[in-house]
Amino acid sequence: MSIITVNNLTKKFKSLTAVDGISFAVNEGEVFGFLGPNGAGKTTTINILCTLLSPSSGRAEIAGFDCAKDPDQVRTSIGLIFQDTTLDVGLTAYENLKFHAYLYNLDRRLAEKRIDEMLAVVELQTRKHDLVKNFSGGMKRRLEIARGLLHYPRVLFLDEPTIGLDPQTRNTIWDFINTLRSKEKITVFMTTHYMEEAENCGRIAIIDHGRIIALDTPAKLKQMVHGDVIHVITTDNQRALAEIQKTFSLAAREENGGLVLETEKGDEFIPKLLHSLTMQTLSVSLKKPTLNDVFLKLTGRTIRDDVVADSKEVTREFVRSHRRAQR
Amino acid sequence: MIQLRPIYVICMREFIKFFREKSRLLGTLARPVLWLFVVGNGMGSLIRPRAGFSYIQFIFPGMIGMTILFSSIFSSISIVWDREFGFMKEMLVAPISRLSIVIGKTLSGTLISVAQAVIILVFIPFLGIHLTIRQFFEVVAVSMLVSFCITSLGILIAARLTSFDGFNIIMNFLVMPMLFLSGAMYPVTSMPPALRHLTLINPLTYGIDALKHILLRNGTPPLGPEFPLLLDLFIVAVISVVMLTFAALSFRRKE
Numbered sequence: 271m272s273i274i275t276v277n278n279l280t281k282k283f284k285s286l287t288a289v290d291g292i293s294f295a296v297n298e299g300e301v302f303g304f305l306g307p308n309g310a311g312k313t314t315t316i317n318i319l320c321t322l323l324s325p326s327s328g329r330a331e332i333a334g335f336d337c338a339k340d341p342d343q344v345r346t347s348i349g350l351i352f353q354d355t356t357l358d359v360g361l362t363a364y365e366n367l368k369f370h371a372y373l374y375n376l377d378r379r380l381a382e383k384r385i386d387e388m389l390a391v392v393e394l395q396t397r398k399h400d401l402v403k404n405f406s407g408g409m410k411r412r413l414e415i416a417r418g419l420l421h422y423p424r425v426l427f428l429d430e431p432t433i434g435l436d437p438q439t440r441n442t443i444w445d446f447i448n449t450l451r452s453k454e455k456i457t458v459f460m461t462t463h464y465m466e467e468a469e470n471c472g473r474i475a476i477i478d479h480g481r482i483i484a485l486d487t488p489a490k491l492k493q494m495v496h497g498d499v500i501h502v503i504t505t506d507n508q509r510a511l512a513e514i515q516k517t518f519s520l521a522a523r524e525e526n527g528g529l530v531l532e533t534e535k536g537d538e539f540i541p542k543l544l545h546s547l548t549m550q551t552l553s554v555s556l557k558k559p560t561l562n563d564v565f566l567k568l569t570g571r572t573i574r575d576d577v578v579a580d581s582k583e584v585t586r587e588f589v590r591s592h593r594r595a596q597r
Numbered sequence: 598m599i600q601l602r603p604i605y606v607i608c609m610r611e612f613i614k615f616f617r618e619k620s621r622l623l624g625t626l627a628r629p630v631l632w633l634f635v636v637g638n639g640m641g642s643l644i645r646p647r648a649g650f651s652y653i654q655f656i657f658p659g660m661i662g663m664t665i666l667f668s669s670i671f672s673s674i675s676i677v678w679d680r681e682f683g684f685m686k687e688m689l690v691a692p693i694s695r696l697s698i699v700i701g702k703t704l705s706g707t708l709i710s711v712a713q714a715v716i717i718l719v720f721i722p723f724l725g726i727h728l729t730i731r732q733f734f735e736v737v738a739v740s741m742l743v744s745f746c747i748t749s750l751g752i753l754i755a756a757r758l759t760s761f762d763g764f765n766i767i768m769n770f771l772v773m774p775m776l777f778l779s780g781a782m783y784p785v786t787s788m789p790p791a792l793r794h795l796t797l798i799n800p801l802t803y804g805i806d807a808l809k810h811i812l813l814r815n816g817t818p819p820l821g822p823e824f825p826l827l828l829d830l831f832i833v834a835v836i837s838v839v840m841l842t843f844a845a846l847s848f849r850r851k852e
Contacts, residue, residue, distance in 0.1 A: 320690050345692040356683035360614050372606035373691035417687075 273298045273425060273457050274319065279328035281314050288314040290480035291328065296459060298424075301451065303471030304461040305561060307571075311480040312461035313353065316429050319459070320350055333424050346374065349418030353430040355410050359403035363394055363413050366402060367420060374421040388416035391450065408439035412446065419454075428460035432467060444470055465561045476565060483568050488561060495559040495567050498536030502543065503528035503552040510547055517546050528553070599700060603693040607701030608708070611672065615709050625668070625713045629660040633720060636782075647820045650813055654724055655820040658808035659781025661714050661736070662801055665744050668713045670772055672706030673751025677758050695849045703748050703841060710744035711737060726812060735811045739830075743804030746833050749840035750800070756848040775801050784819035800836040803829040 272295035281289040289311040296302040304312045317323040319330055321341040329336065335343040357366050364385060371381035389395045392412035402410060411431065418426055431447075432440040448470070451458065460471070468474050469488050476484040476491070484491060504510045507529055514522050514531065522531040533539045536556045544551055566572050615621060637653035644652040679685040688698050715737060721728050728736075754767060778792060779801040785793060796802050807829040809822040816822060822829075 322686070322689060342692040345690055348690075350686075350690055352683060352686055354683045356685075356687045358610065358614075358684050359682075360617065361610065365610070365613060369606050369610055370687065370691075372602045373688065373693055375600070375602055375692075 271298050272296060273333055274302075274459065275329075275331045276315075276319075277329045279315070279318065279330055280326045281311075281318060281323065282326045287480055289318070289325075292477070292480070292482050293328075294475055294482060294485060296425075296457060298457055299451075299455055301458040301460070301470065301472045303468050303474040304459075304477055305463065305465075305468045305474050305565075306461075306477035307463055310477045312463075312477060313429055314480075315477075316427055316459075316461060319344075320348055320427055321345055346421070347424045349421065349423035349426045351411070351414050351418050351426070351428045351431055353433055355414065357402050357410055357414060357417075360401070362399050362401055363389065363405075364398045366413065367417055370417045370420050376421060384420050384422075388420055391419070392416040392446065406439075407435050408442060411435065411439075411443055415443075415446070415450075419450075419456075423456070425457045425459055428458060430461055430463070432462075432464065440464075440467070468561050474561070476561075476568065478565075478569050484564070491561060491564045492559045495563045496532050497534035498532070498539075498559065499557040499563065500531050500533065500536050500540065500543070501526070501528055501553075501555045501557070502531075503554075504547060504549050505552065506549045509549060513547060514543070518543075598694050598696050600693050600697045603691070603697045604701040604704065607688070607698065608705040611675070611702075611705035611709060615712075621671075622716075625664060625716055628667070629664060629717050629720065632660055632663070633657065633724070640782075647817075650816050650820045651725075652820070654726055654813065655816075656782055657720070657724055657726065658812050659779065659805050660720075661717050661740065661808055662743065662779060662781050662805035663776055664713050664717050665710045665740060665804070666747055666772060666776060666801055668710040669706050669744050669747035670751045670754075670767070672709055673702060673748050673755050674758075674764060674767070676702060676752065676755035677761055677764070681761050696845055699752060699841075699845045699848050702752055703745065703844075706748035706751065707741060707744040710748065711740045714740040714744070728812070732811055732814075736808065739804065739807045739811065742830065742833050742837065743801070743807075746800050746804065746837040746840060749837055749844050753840055753844040753847060756844060775799055778802070779805055780823065781805055785823050787819050800833055803832045807833070 274294075274296035276295070277293050278291050279289055279293070280287065280291050292311075292315065304315065306312055314323065318325050319332060319337055321337050321344050324338050329338075331337065332344045333347040335347065337344050358369070361369070367385045367388065368381060371384065376384065385398075386395070389398055392415060394409065394413060394416065397405070397409070402413065405413065415426075415431075428447075432443050435443065444467070447458065450456070460467075462468055471488065473485065473487055474491060475482045484494070502510070507524060507527075511522050511524070511529060514520050514529070518533075520531050520533060522529040524530075536558075540554055540556060544554065562572055633653060633656065637656055641652035646652070676685070679688070718728070718733070718736065754771070758764070758767070774795075778796040779799050780796060781801075785796050785802060785806075788796060803824065806822050806824050807826055809816065810826045810829070813821050
């Protein structure tokens with residue numbers, strides 16, 4: 271049974287079409303991912319689903335409620351973890367959670383019980399009465415997840431849940447989300463532009479320029495790229511190119527001072543390749559297909575801006591902390 | 598439309614933060630000290646007492662008004678902070694009405710301003726003003742009305758301010774002129790006509806005049822109340838309702 275249904279959803283900002291007639295459905299209990307570069311329309315879609323934006327046309331439903339017409343019903347059914355932290359750093363962990371509990375109209379005793387329960391889940395019980403401004407980035411994220419789950423939502427939205435976090439913390443957060451899913455029956459809808467992160471999803475929609483260009487399981491998506499990628503550098507690449515064409519009838523292409531070829535079972539192909547080439551081989555590397563290759567295949571581009579986005583995030587963090595200090 | 602628990606918790610958050618930030622409490626006390634005892638004494642040497650009131654006593658109601666002005670504007674501008682630092686989203690995606698958010702912010706801003714106004718009353722013994730219990734409660738009541746009015750104005754501004762960069766403009770072109778053109782430091786009637794007209798459209802003028810009615814009871818103009826008390830209260834009340842209505846409306850549209 272699908273818990274999120276999106277039908278021909280479009281959002282225009284003046285001349286820009288941020289979301290361009292997308293349709294998809296998410297099943298209950300699924301981890302569904304939106305993968306795409308910055309500016310692809312991921313956050314706009316989330317904002318429509320969580321009732322912060324109204325669509326220009328089309329329809330979005332969560333748990334049977336229309337996002338545009340029944341915002342309060344939808345809001346009660348969802349928990350959100352935004353790209354940027356939305357905690358009040360001037361309050362303690364407990365106070366942030368209590369604030370949330372009261373906004374969602376949990377009664378006092380239930381609120382206290384859930385707060386303790388959720389703090390235990392994210393392993394922050396010992397920091398209950400500490401100010402959030404003293405928390406690390408990973409701790410803040412965990413607290414936000416605890417907060418997002420406090421009112422027992424049916425769908426948890428994660429918008430770039432690990433952006434700006436170091437890889438180690440990123441892994442911890444994911445271990446945590448996966449454990450959580452095994453314990454609670456919850457649907458997760460997430461956006462990301464990190465490939466490794468998208469691998470955690472049951473199904474992925476690849477989105478570019480506001481359109482869904484592919485939607486499937488990570489394994490199936492990767493099958494779109496035919497096999498593994500081998501990168502080989504020889505003393506005479508031109509001649510190697512011709513030999514590969516002749517012996518294996520494989521079209522290699524020149525890239526980065528070497529040759530790139532796609533084949534299935536690359537690990538078994540390499541010995542054959544080395545054996546057949548008549549010139550000296552300087553280096554060989556094998557790469558299993560990633561979602562990035564899928565994206566490259568579909569759009570002719572890699573998921574760009576990764577570096578730029580991260581540095582922008584750092585700048586934003588700097589400006590924030592700087593302003594906070596001035597306050 | 599109006600949900601009590603969210604309003605309660607929005608207020609609680611502001612109170613907790615107000616009492617946690619010691620610098621804000623300290624600032625509340627420091628600013629009037631500077632005005633009363635430095636400016637008040639300096640200017641006071643130029644202006645001789647009239648109708649039994651000295652200059653320093655004359656500006657005291659204005660200092661309560663000033664405290665309310667700064668506190669109320671600061672409280673409501675916190676909406677812009679909330680937006681800038683993302684916390685506003687936490688409120689906007691919650692199943693509560695925009696009106697509840699506006700009411701919560703207005704109520705907390707008002708109560709914090711009143712608390713600060715009451716704190717200022719500790720200077721009373723140093724000023725030679727006699728204050729009865731009844732007068733004390735009158736001051737609290739008038740402060741509440743004035744705080745409510747200025748907070749509503751602040752929320753109206755905050756709803757329209759998209760970034761924190763506008764804050765300095767608000768301070769220089771709204772808050773400071775409101776203070777200087779309010780009868781807080783010099784009587785309205787003795788101002789040049791152009792300035793007097795501006796003063797007459799400032800709600801703070803009437804709020805401070807109402808406080809003068811209470812604190813400078815037997816004073817006569819220029820160092821005393823200049824308008825009838827009921828007119829003062831009426832004007833502040835009407836402006837409050839207008840401001841809050843516009844604030845609620847523009848908040849709904851904006852967000």
